[in-house]
Amino acid sequence: MKIDISKPIFDRNERFAAENRALFAEHGVFVLDLLASPGAGKTSTILATIEALRERYRIAVIEGDIASDVDAQKIKAHGVPAVQINTGGACHLESDMIRRAVDALDVAEIDLLIVENVGNLVCPTDFDLGEHAKVMILSVPEGHDKPYKYPNIFARAEAVILNKYDTMPVFDFDEDEFREVVRRLNATVPVFPMSATKGQGVAEWAEWLAGRIEAQRAHAGGAEG
Numbered sequence: 634m635k636i637d638i639s640k641p642i643f644d645r646n647e648r649f650a651a652e653n654r655a656l657f658a659e660h661g662v663f664v665l666d667l668l669a670s671p672g673a674g675k676t677s678t679i680l681a682t683i684e685a686l687r688e689r690y691r692i693a694v695i696e697g698d699i700a701s702d703v704d705a706q707k708i709k710a711h712g713v714p715a716v717q718i719n720t721g722g723a724c725h726l727e728s729d730m731i732r733r734a735v736d737a738l739d740v741a742e743i744d745l746l747i748v749e750n751v752g753n754l755v756c757p758t759d760f761d762l763g764e765h766a767k768v769m770i771l772s773v774p775e776g777h778d779k780p781y782k783y784p785n786i787f788a789r790a791e792a793v794i795l796n797k798y799d800t801m802p803v804f805d806f807d808e809d810e811f812r813e814v815v816r817r818l819n820a821t822v823p824v825f826p827m828s829a830t831k832g833q834g835v836a837e838w839a840e841w842l843a844g845r846i847e848a849q850r851a852h853a854g855g856a857e858g
Contacts, residue, residue, distance in 0.1 A: 646760055649728035653763025656732075656740065658853060663846045664746045666762055668786060669770035671752035674796040676704045677829040678770055679747050683713055685839035690744035690846065695734045697726040697751045704749065714738055725756035728763055745846060754783040765849055772797040773804050777811035780818055788818045791845070792825065794838060799828040 657664055669675045676696075683692055693714040696705040700719055708715035716734040718726060731748065738746075748764065750757045758767070769790040771779055774797060780787045787793065793815060801808070812824060823841060827834035 643759075646728050649732055650761040650763040653728055653732055653735070656735065657746070657763060657765075660740045660743070661850065661853065662740060662743050662746050663849050664748065664762070664764040664766075665842070666748045666750055666757070666764040666767045667770065668750050668754070668757050668767060668790070669752060669772075669796075670754050670775060673752075673770045673772040673775065674829050675749045675752070675770055676707055678794060678796060678827070679708065679749060680711060681827075681829040681832065681835045682747065682839060682842065683708075683711060685835050686745065686843060687713070689843065691742055692745045692747065693738050693743045695726075695731060695746065695748045697730075697749055699723075699751065714743075720751060724751055724753045725760050726750050726762060727760050731762045745842075754779070754786050758785045758789050766791040766845055768792045768794065770794040770796050773800050773806050776804075777807045780811065780814040784818050787815055787822070790819065790822055792823050792838075792841060795824055795826045796829055798826040799831055799833060 667675055667679065679694060686692065694705070694708045695716050695718060696702070696708065697718045697720065698704065699722055702717040702719075705715040705717035716737045718730050718734055720726070720730070726748065748762060767790055769786050771793065773795065795811075815822060815824060825834055825838040825841065827838055829835065
């Protein structure tokens with residue numbers, strides 16, 4: 634007899650994810666789940682996104698880390714509501730954590746909720762948070778071989794940000810090979826070369842995200858009609 638101990642965990646997560654999705658739909662909130670390894674530039678990407686879109690959308694952030702509230706404080710310093718989730722060792726966020734964090738926000742005053750997931754290229758891909766899009770960040774210093782090693786995250790992402798693009802001349806990063814492997818895993822996924830701290834490529838990424846937000850709004854409006 635074989636017992637799958639993961640099934641109750643995933644069943645519970647799916648239940649809370651469905652509740653989250655219904656809550657977000659009720660208030661017209663678009664939720665972005667941002668995935669990356671530590672040091673890839675998740676927080677700097679979030680800050681660049683905030684600056685690009687804050688005149689168009691009301692933005693809030695949920696920060697997921699094993700410990701500390703350093704990133705949440707950075708977000709708050711830019712005048713954006715932020716809630717910190719410390720997992721205490723867990724390598725990913727789960728849907729019930731998101732629901733508890735959302736309870737600390739005024740969801741009626743949010744258009745875009747950005748979730749910075751725990752730095753990890755494996756665990757977060759398996760957990761639905763009730764989000765509308767999972768987007769991953771790979772930084773150039775990590776190397777072009779990551780799609781070989783972590784195919785699931787590239788296969789599931791709706792967009793890939795290739796961050797720290799300005800460092801390309803310094804590192805042995807084969808962009809052509811990287812893009813080819815990504816295409817094999819996810820034929821339609823857009824790849825955005827970007828240097829979040831310098832502003833390079835931010836406008837293109839922000840316009841794609843705005844397009845997804847508006848498409849979701851149009852879909853929701855059509856469903857109501």
